Amino acid sequence: MTETQQAPAGGTDQDGTPLGTVTWWEIPVADLDVSSTFLTAVFGWTFMPFGEGYLGILNGGGPETLVGGIFKAEPEQVAAAGIQVYINVRDMEDTLAKASAAGGTVRTPRTEVGGDMGWWAEIVDPGGRRIGLCTGSAAA
Structure with missing residues (x-):
């Protein structure tokens, strides 16, 4: 690490989630049904509705394992956006x-x-x- 770089924030929030780490991610998709079917077939993920045009990804079968989401996006956004990450x-x-x-x-x-x-x-x-x-x- 150089002198201009800083170490991650460290510590945890009130729920015990590590600070300065990726805690959520999203994938833009053109079609929620097609994409959720594909992701279920490939990774075994399950989904829950999470607002208009959005499905939460459940990695393990319960609300306590909500790890990310897929959202309806325009085709050009799907190709250009990539996966969005969220830092705690x-x-x-x-x-x-x-x-x-x-x-x-x-x-x-x-x-x-x-x-x-x-x-x-x-x-x-x-x-x-x-x-x-x-x-x-x-x-x-």
């Missing part, structure tokens, strides 16, 4: 401020996930890559 952070507002100060932009401010599942936001790094953030911590 303790203080969403502090992380958004750090991203802006480091030359990034806030694409989506703190937004409630719903169902008592915390909040998410999205930043864009100086190179244009979107990075999701998630937290179980309420705004300070």
Whole structure:
């Protein structure tokens, strides 16, 4: 690690989830039914409705194993977007401020996930890559 690099945030949030780690991911798809059928056949995943145009991925058969999702996207977005990851952070507002100060932009401010599942936001790094953030911590 160079002097300009920082170690991951470390620690855990109030639920024991490690901070600074990928805790959620999403795959843009053109057709939810076709994609969920394919992913079930290949990986054995099961799905649950999770809002309009979105299916949560259950890796193990229960709500406690909700690990990511697939969402309905336009064909050009499917080809260009890739998989979206979400990094767990303790203080969403502090992380958004750090991203802006480091030359990034806030694409989506703190937004409630719903169902008592915390909040998410999205930043864009100086190179244009979107990075999701998630937290179980309420705004300070």
